[in-house]
Amino acid sequence: MLAKHTKHTKHLSLVDILSVGVDRMQRNFEPMRRQVEAWRTSQLSDEAAKLIIYRAFIEGELEVPKHLARVVHNHYFDPQHEEFAPRTMWGLSNAFTSAFKELEAIPQFRATARREHFLRAFARCEHAAKRASAGGKCEPQTYFPPDFSLSTKLGNFGALP
Numbered sequence: 001m002l003a004k005h006t007k008h009t010k011h012l013s014l015v016d017i018l019s020v021g022v023d024r025m026q027r028n029f030e031p032m033r034r035q036v037e038a039w040r041t042s043q044l045s046d047e048a049a050k051l052i053i054y055r056a057f058i059e060g061e062l063e064v065p066k067h068l069a070r071v072v073h074n075h076y077f078d079p080q081h082e083e084f085a086p087r088t089m090w091g092l093s094n095a096f097t098s099a100f101k102e103l104e105a106i107p108q109f110r111a112t113a114r115r116e117h118f119l120r121a122f123a124r125c126e127h128a129a130k131r132a133s134a135g136g137k138c139e140p141q142t143y144f145p146p147d148f149s150l151s152t153k154l155g156n157f158g159a160l161p
Helices: 014-041 046-057 066-077 089-100 105-132 150-157
Strands: none
Touching: 014 089, 046 066, 046 089, 046 105, 066 089, 089 105
């Protein structure tokens, strides 16, 4: 049973607080749902997927353990789940996620956050190239916004190495 002390909170409604919290979660869920849907319909050629994996691991544009490159490749080109079989940005994102499950909890969290920004840069790049369509080439130079810092999001867990 929840003990309720009303000395400073006699007009506080737990139902109202929970309602506001659920409302905020639902509002933040919609942009994520739109991104997932866009990535599910964003077809990738095998060459594009290989290039993204190559740039992530071989060129070191994604700060994650290099030994996971083969694991990501295998999860993308031979997916364990039928839902991830289509050659899309969604499938590639899930291949990275599946590979990161080999990491400990905190490194897995950090790798997943880095992956998100890395893949978003490629998705924006692909969209811009399609709009330009006259040979427009997009080469994202940075995958983290200049003010990006996980330390503020992680609190005591610390910043990215």
